[in-house]
Amino acid sequence: MLRVYLLTCFLIVNAVLCYGNTSAWDNAYLLxxxxxxxxxxxxxxxxxxxxxELNLDTIIWVFVYMFFFLAPVIQLGNGAFxxxxxxxxxxxxxxxxxxxxxxxxxxLLFRIGKRSEPVEPASSLPEAANASPLxxxxxxxxxxxxxxxxxxxxxxxxxxxxxxxxxYADYSSKGLDKSxxxxxxxxxxGVVVANWIFMFDRRRRKPSLAASSQLWLSTAMLLYxxxxxxxxxxxxxxxxxxxxxxxxxHRMTPGKFVWVILSxxxxxxxxxxxxxxxxxxxxxxxxxxxxxxxxxxLHFDAFSNLIATFHYxxxxxxxxxxxxxxxxxxxxxxxxxxxxxxxxxxxxxxYISALYSLNFNNLSNPLPSEFFxxxxxxxxxxxxxxxxxxxxxxxxxxxxNRYVHALIAGFLFIIFRGxxxxxxxxxxxxxxxxxxxxxxxxxxxGPARDRGKEGPPWKMNPRKxxxxxxxx
Numbered sequence: 001m002l003r004v005y006l007l008t009c010f011l012i013v014n015a016v017l018c019y020g021n022t023s024a025w026d027n028a029y030l031l032x033x034x035x036x037x038x039x040x041x042x043x044x045x046x047x048x049x050x051x052x053e054l055n056l057d058t059i060i061w062v063f064v065y066m067f068f069f070l071a072p073v074i075q076l077g078n079g080a081f082x083x084x085x086x087x088x089x090x091x092x093x094x095x096x097x098x099x100x101x102x103x104x105x106x107x108l109l110f111r112i113g114k115r116s117e118p119v120e121p122a123s124s125l126p127e128a129a130n131a132s133p134l135x136x137x138x139x140x141x142x143x144x145x146x147x148x149x150x151x152x153x154x155x156x157x158x159x160x161x162x163x164x165x166x167x168y169a170d171y172s173s174k175g176l177d178k179s180x181x182x183x184x185x186x187x188x189x190g191v192v193v194a195n196w197i198f199m200f201d202r203r204r205r206k207p208s209l210a211a212s213s214q215l216w217l218s219t220a221m222l223l224y225x226x227x228x229x230x231x232x233x234x235x236x237x238x239x240x241x242x243x244x245x246x247x248x249x250h251r252m253t254p255g256k257f258v259w260v261i262l263s264x265x266x267x268x269x270x271x272x273x274x275x276x277x278x279x280x281x282x283x284x285x286x287x288x289x290x291x292x293x294x295x296x297x298l299h300f301d302a303f304s305n306l307i308a309t310f311h312y313x314x315x316x317x318x319x320x321x322x323x324x325x326x327x328x329x330x331x332x333x334x335x336x337x338x339x340x341x342x343x344x345x346x347x348x349x350x351y352i353s354a355l356y357s358l359n360f361n362n363l364s365n366p367l368p369s370e371f372f373x374x375x376x377x378x379x380x381x382x383x384x385x386x387x388x389x390x391x392x393x394x395x396x397x398x399x400x401n402r403y404v405h406a407l408i409a410g411f412l413f414i415i416f417r418g419x420x421x422x423x424x425x426x427x428x429x430x431x432x433x434x435x436x437x438x439x440x441x442x443x444x445x446g447p448a449r450d451r452g453k454e455g456p457p458w459k460m461n462p463r464k465x466x467x468x469x470x471x472x
Contacts, residue, residue, distance in 0.1 A: 003255075011038065011039075018073050019031060020077065021076045022034065022073070024077075033094045034069065036097070037100055041065050041069060045061050047111070052253070053249070054249050059412045060412060062265075066265055067300055068366075071302070072303040072304075074292060076088065079296075083298045083299075083300065084305060085357045092307045092311075093307070099368060099377070099380055100368060104384075106380075106384035106385055107387060107388045110392070111392065133246050133247070133403050134201050137198060137438070141441050141442060145191065145195040146198075148195070149194075150221065152225070165227050165230065166227075177334070179331060180333060182330070186426055186433070189225060189226060189235070190434055192222055193239060193430075193434070194438075196215075196219065197243075199211070200243075201247075202215075234417065235414070236269070237413055238414060241410040242407060245406035246406040266291045270291065270294050298363070308352055310372060311351075318379075320374060321375070323341045327420050327424050330428075344369065344419045344421070345419030345421075346363070348365055364417045369418070370383070411426065
């Protein structure tokens with residue numbers, strides 16, 4: 001009953017806010033188009049919060065609310081231009097809302113009724129609080145990753161000193177090809193994050209002076225390589241969500257997790273953003289401006305870039321999958337593939353910059369927009385169904401494959417915000433660095449003494465079997 005009451009209050013408050021910010025616009029369909037998506041949001045939150053275990057829907061519906069409802073509603077009441085400098089037109093907003101309405105309800109249609117396998121909650125298992133979510137892990141793998149992270153840290157510090165930590169210098173200054181630079185950044189960040197995860201898991205389960213010392217060194221390397229000055233808020237969010245999903249799932253309900261995400265979006269990340277370019281000229285605003293000013297900035301440009309996308313497609317046509325080919329072959333340098341398509345965010349950025357006052361082409365482009373750019377209206381419906389099918393598959397094996405599930409949960413915001421080429425590159429590259437490489441090393445070294453008396457994870461008793469075996 002409490003959930004129903006809170007969702008009813010959520011519906012009423014947001015409906016009133018929507019009415020107040022759309023009443024000045026002369027379009028009879030504007031308010032109903034927002035309210036229809038608000039109803040989809042409430043339904044989505046209801047089913048996500050109804051479940052006892054953490055689930056990917058909590059992250060997805062928070063994203064939809066923040067980027068596709070709250071941000072555009074605030075932007076409509078703020079002025080005549082979107083964050084990407086496009087002029088606001090009520091007809092464009094209605095069309096964008098209709099695209100999102102198709103996405104939201106098709107996703108709901110394919111998600112409602114699908115639940116994870118009926119398993120005993122983690123908190124009810126006596127060994128769950130201290131069990132490792134990394135059953136493939138051995139001390140040799142940990143030491144390989146610790147040495148690799150130390151080499152990455154040492155090389156970076158030797159080249160840039162503290163200029164890297166404060167975001168004043170990075171590897172882009174070394175003249176690397178864009179694809180090579182992307183792969184390098186994914187690899188270095190992935191190794192450092194994976195090392196911290198492995199060391200934290202070791203210290204958590206087997207406290208010792210050596211484990212504590214390596215964890216402290218790993219923490220220092222992580223803070224240097226992924227500081228709030230040199231790393232985007234969304235990658236920092238990935239790290240936080242990964243840690244929560246991996247080590248604290250038995251302490252976290254979906255409702256609590258929603259509050260964690262909203263706290264990060266409204267307070268933590270806006271505050272960190274003031275330090276992104278160092279300490280010079282910092283003036284932290286009031287809490288109200290800290291929370292809501294960001295909604296009118298490029299951080300929340302997903303809705304306006306969706307509008308830019310259907311204008312772009314009206315002039316240039318649909319890609320019919322060619323841009324998706326560029327997504328899956330992101331690692332091919334343009335010097336080899338001269339016809340490699342631009343990422344959708346870069347293409348939209350160039351399009352807007354040519355027409356309006358935007359002088360920036362490194363834009364995001366949300367997932368519904370990617371499918372629209374490739375296949376039009378049909379692509380939006382198919383994309384939503386495909387997304388729901390993938391989530392269904394992931395949720396079905398959540399307790400068997402918690403490590404990969406945690407990685408995907410961490411990357412959901414990046415995937416949904418886009419653009420897809422950069423998001424897929426980071427997701428796939430990080431998956432290889434943090435999951436497949438340890439699995440390969442584990443297979444190559446064979447059964448080891450430090451696996452424990454129970455033997456390799458794929459031979460463990462199903463009752464005690466933790467996550468990871470099915471992935472390898």
